Amino acid sequence: MVYTLHGALASPYSMKMRAILRYRRIPHVWSVGASSRAALEHVKAPVIPVLEYPDGAFANDSTPLIYDLEERHGDRSIVPADPAQAFIAHLLEDFADEWLTKAMFGYRWLEDIDQEQMSRWLAFDLFQGGGLDAIDRFASTFRERQVGRMALVGCTRENFALIEASTRRALVALEQHVTTRYWLFGTRPSLAEFGIFGQLSQLGVDPTAQAMMRADFPYTYRWLSHVDDCSGVEGEWESGYPPVVRALLAEAGRVYAPFLLANARAAEAGEKTFRMEVDGLPYEQGTFGYQVKCLQALRQRFADLSDDAKAEVRELLEESGLADLVA
Template sequence: MASKKDYRVPLRSQDLNVYILDISYFSGKLEAYLKYKGIDFKRIELQWDDWATTIAEKTGLMQVPVIHDTVADVWLRDTTPIIELFEADEGLSKIATGVLPDCPVQRFVSRLLEDFADEWMWRPALYYRWGFKTDRDLYARRFCVDFLTNAYKGLVPEFIAKDSIIRRQVNDYIYMDGIRDEATKANTEQLYLDVLDILQMHFEKHQYVLGSQPTMADFGIFASMFRHFSLDPTPAKIMRQRGPAVYEWVARMWNVKNQGPGSPRVSAPDGDIPDTLYPLFDIISDQYLPYLNANAVAFKNNKTKFDFTVGDACYKFNVVPYRVWCREKLQDHFNDMSSDDQNAVRIFLEKRNCFKELFSDGIIRSNKDHNGADPPFCREKNYNLMEKVKMYTGGTPWHESQESLPNSFFMVCTVVCLILGLIFFGLGMLLELTD
């Protein structure tokens, strides 16, 4: 298995196969990064049978995006470790602008903003897609056409397939993510509006998050703003009316050209960031970092659920081991700095009320083995059919739900849909024979 020390990013044309879903949150993030770095790759849109065979077996997971380096025969997953790996590559750094600033404060902030955007904006992004009829009907249809065509092969009527998809997505990404009443719905909607308003004011003055070139923070924020908020009907309408500068930034990110080797240019002086972003750190310090801490403490205490309050909304969240790891990595990035750099970062974070929240309750290790491989690397694993069905209905072991009953219920629903599909198929054949 390759390691971070000996892996080299292939720079020849289309040595990388990138498996994506065109509607995927993180697929858009990775595509934008690779495009910006000038890496020529082969774009492969997955069908269910690819996911259930090649991807599951080669990576041990059923998630996208993943990269297959066809030269080294290495598989890579998880966008943040992939970007970190590529940024450390000497060959790539000689031809492409980096996305991590030289200034330790701006470098750490770039990572913190990326993590916040990846994990905390996930809930409103999925809520808007599956919580509103216009949006969920559209994406259930796209899911059938783009992803499940080869799986059903005409055996299951589309209306049954769409209903199964909607039930699964609403359960996994709304109900199971704590959105269970009007207060949590309103709070989730307000999170999108607040972040959109902050970014609107920021992008009226700045081209990118930290300055005149993209950083890691841009690609993290881009994940939700591109494939979800700027494209899904309900949040896209809000963005066009309330955040046109954000809408413009999304297009700019998709088209930005790399300027050659060097570090990204940041508009603020060393040790600081644009002050238009300060309100975003109020959300990070009041909501996201306390959430990461509560999730980690619950994990440490062997709990599967915990209550978390934001304003008037009380969420009942599942413990997510992956986010324990996210918090751990942020703490490790800080602890790996020199004492002078740590002091500079600490001064900035304390001004923004983030330092205490990040290190509250100390370092809690996730002890996550990532299927026996250190991200972004993967280890092969064989799954039987029922394991694959469980992964489809309840999530992969990477982000799997903590509640077994709803997952079992939706496994049964999937099997019932297949049986009904066979019945409809048989009736159709019988009618043809009797005509």
């Protein structure tokens, strides 16, 4: 019973899923290049990673994949056993997937040095040979396409001041934590760490972001290598919420809650873009239906909690400015 993960080294969600499969010791093959492109023909939304199941089925979208694997494999779960902690871990994974990803995209495609290196590396990874001319031609086309999407996904120079400030606050919290307790909910990793890792794995590679991390957040930078393969980690869930969890929740309350709510209002009104301001810094992007689904999923997960778990979670959300997400 072996899975195949069709992905790419420059894909944060591919790295996230590979790290999860490694930690959970689920037998798998890591596939990149042409075979990954072929796998896209088997899924509705043509985005990697694509997980090929042992029975020949294909699926993508990392968060649903996480929960499907939880149903299929009981050992070494990455969902905390406590329902309140499980909700908070899911919220932080969602924050990483949908907000921290903007730092990854912005650092990669705003500056020439990053555009040039990463477009060439992505082409090199995909072609795995084929000649330098072919690699350079694809790199040029792909670079132009990605830079052209910057405004749509909110990674413009005008927006990046907020994105970068938010990312640095999250990194400050992690840097203070990883030298002491290491994981967020005990002595084992949760889906929250893997979501965060996926995005930061790219900051640890791209030239501008890597220089920033090595200079200002050296232990978090090194932590990424440990999360990439923590198949040897044995640990337990522990009660409570360490300062890093509260700090990350506070950051989600500062930027992610306004982001999700503004997007939802725009979608309901049929508006193609939305704009918000945090700490005097502007942010504007295209309206996305997927983020509406993320908000709906968070609200449904909260509604499914027991009364005691709801009370515990609500206290944390109110403290962090996140209460409106489940209102």
